[in-house]
Amino acid sequence: MRILFISNYSQLYGANRSMLLVIEHLKNMGHDVVLILPSKGEICTELIEKGITYHVEKMFTQLFYYKPLLKYLVLPLLNLQTWLKIPHLVKFAKEFAPDLIYSNTSAEMVGIKIARRLGVKHISHIREFMDLDHGAKYLFGTKAKKKYINQSDGVIYVSNAVASHVNLRKPLQSWQKVIYNGVQCCDVPFVEHKLSDAINLGIVGILDPEKGQDMAIKYFKNIVGVYPSAKLHLWGDKEGLYKKKLLGMVSNWGLQNKVVFHGFEKRVDVIYGEMDILLMCSHCEGFGRVTVEAMQRGIPVLGYNSGGTTELIEDGFNGYLFLSEDEFKQKIHLLLQSEKHFNQISKNAYEDSRKKYSAEVYCKNIEEFITLIMRK
Incomplete structure (x- = not known):
């Protein structure tokens, strides 16, 4: 044909x-x-x-x-x-x-x-x-x-x-x-995480209001008090007013040592190499390729409860869903309540995503x- x-x-x-x-x-x-x-x-x-x-x-x-x-x-x-x-x-x-x-x-x-x-x-x-x-x-x-x-x-x-x-x-x-x-499954076995106070959160995508990086920074600001060694990593880039807004938020809230702008990176293993939790903050994600990429590496996803994200994440099984800042904080506390629970969610994400996607x-x-x- x-x-x-x-x-x-x-x-x-x-x-x-x-x-x-x-x-x-x-x-x-x-x-x-x-x-x-x-x-x-x-x-x-x-x-x-x-x-x-x-x-x-x-x-x-x-x-x-x-x-x-x-x-x-x-x-x-x-x-x-x-x-x-x-x-x-x-x-x-x-x-x-x-x-x-x-x-x-x-x-x-x-x-x-x-x-x-x-x-x-x-x-x-x-x-x-x-x-x-x-x-x-x-x-x-x-x-x-x-x-x-x-x-x-x-x-x-x-x-x-x-x-x-x-x-x-x-x-x-x-x-x-x-x-x-x-998504082409990466050839890596499931490995349990050793949790510490130095939690690495990540958000992946072009810098655009629809991807919700501003939401991620805002919500992250309010959990640093509970997890003072946590960091937020932004993977993706796009010059313009929105990027200036994000940099301004980080500067105004004194998060320069907590929020890292990595720019565009096409090597997915580099992106997910040190990530503990992926944030999917897009309000209307059609599917969510990065959600699956993270899950296939045993990285739990905390996703905004809308669009295709809702179809990929089963709340409390292979990740967590949220609709508000209070719910975001509640779900991240649930995810991190114990190393055993975190690794069970992580394993479910790993196995479920490789089977379905x-x-x-x-x-x-x-x-x-x-x-x-x-x-x-």
């Missing part, structure tokens, strides 16, 4: 990492795969190393999505740029002659258009809420967005939360399916869904 993938960005964040697993798996299974990117980026290095063909066509892949400040300023120009690129994309696609076009996350608008021009099948892989997590709304409203996405022959949702929101709480049909992301299970589910759609 010949499959043409389209991605909406060119960095190595969670959505593209998950897509790469699928592309590499399908390539190894003997399928011909090509990826279209809107620009060159760090993903290109990975593609070259894996021997995966890619094509760069500069464009705005999130056709018809807008953020309030962009609506009247640059959205018409960005959409016009994309419309002008469609003939070039169709020409490239014809030369590849795909049996299937597979759009990753918010690139589905472009993918559907190309698929219709070529008369081939299309799958949309919806990994984000878009409005709730990125503040990006569909130009013609939520009903029109649902109708447009459902022109696809198959739709994959990354979680039940995303499926319910994007499909407007309607029951899923046979050509719509929730498939949780998979392995790369093998994920890729198998995707391949089976593709086969189902192609037989329709």
Whole structure:
């Protein structure tokens, strides 16, 4: 089978990492795969190393999505740029002659258009809420967005939360399916933690209000009195006003020796190497790849009780969920009540995540869904 993938960005964040697993798996299974990117980026290095063909066509892949400040300023120009690129994309696609076009996350608008021009099948892989997590709304409203996405022959949702929101709480049909992301399990055995006062908390993700680093710092400030040797590690970066705000919070509260900004780091073993607890503070996480990455290393997660996080964490079994600062403090005290309890939660997280969210299970589910759609 010949499959043409389209991605909406060119960095190595969670959505593209998950897509790469699928592309590499399908390539190894003997399928011909090509990826279209809107620009060159760090993903290109990975593609070259894996021997995966890619094509760069500069464009705005999130056709018809807008953020309030962009609506009247640059959205018409960005959409016009994309419309002008469609003939070039169709020409490239014809030369590849795909049996299937597979759009990753918010690139589905472009993918559907190309698929219709070529008369081939299309799958949309919806990994984000878009409005709730990125503040990006569909130009013609939520009903029109649902109708447009459902022109696809198959739709994959990354979680039940995303499926319910994007499909407007309607029951899923046979050509719509929730498939949780998979993460390549690290080859490390479960090791019990030796707890001490020097607890290392971590939060991983691009510095953005939707990721909740400000919440993590605020809540951390109020538990330092109980755990004076604790530290909070921020992994990820993005220059701008939000980063300045975070640095200001740390400075104003005298936490310079307690909160560490590590910047962007793609080596996951470095990120999780010294971490005792992961904080997932995103209010609307579609799935939560970093949640699974931590759990697969036996690191318990304290997560905000919403979105896909709620589906990954079973409160009191493989982690804890919270909705308020008081609940956050209560749950962290429960988690740290004893070394025995901490290690039981840690072990549950390790075993549960490896069973449910392995790369093998994920890729198998995707391949089976593709086969189902192609037989329709």
